[in-house]
């Protein structure tokens with residue numbers, strides 16, 4: 001069970017890496033587009049995160065306040081990805097006010113996970 005939980009944690013981290021990596025490529029290339037890979041990364045991190053939010057394969061208690069905050073942040077990122085993709089379709093590009101918070105909030109979630 002513990003090994004299975006570790007595997008799900010690795011999948012969770014792959015989701016984080018995919019979302020943040022895809023965002024970083026866009027940020028540094030100057031294109032600043034919302035890409036499908038970001039949606040995939042978010043979906044992987046969300047599904048694996050919800051699986052990790054259940055108390056299995058661990059001895060100690062889970063920090064549900066922390067998990068709730070992470071869930072709210074993920075929902076905000078998902079909303080920004082959706083709104084940004086819509087704007088991109090209609091106007092050709094996503095505004096900076098939508099693009100930049102996606103990376104910042106993703107990093108915030110990783111920081112909450114490690115520091116809280």
Ligand code: HEM
Pocket residue numbers: 009012013016019042045046048049050052053054062063067070071074106107109110113114
């Ligand atoms: C973009 C969104 C997310 C990012 C960047 C992220 C990042 C991380 C990272 C870096 C870890 C490893 C921390 C460690 O082992 O010290 C982790 C663990 C974990 N994450 Fe996430 N996460 C995200 C979304 C979520 C969501 C939506 C949930 C649940 C609703 C969740 C629940 C968990 C749980 C339960 C762990 C196991 C370790 C712990 O109890 O803190 N995560 N996350």
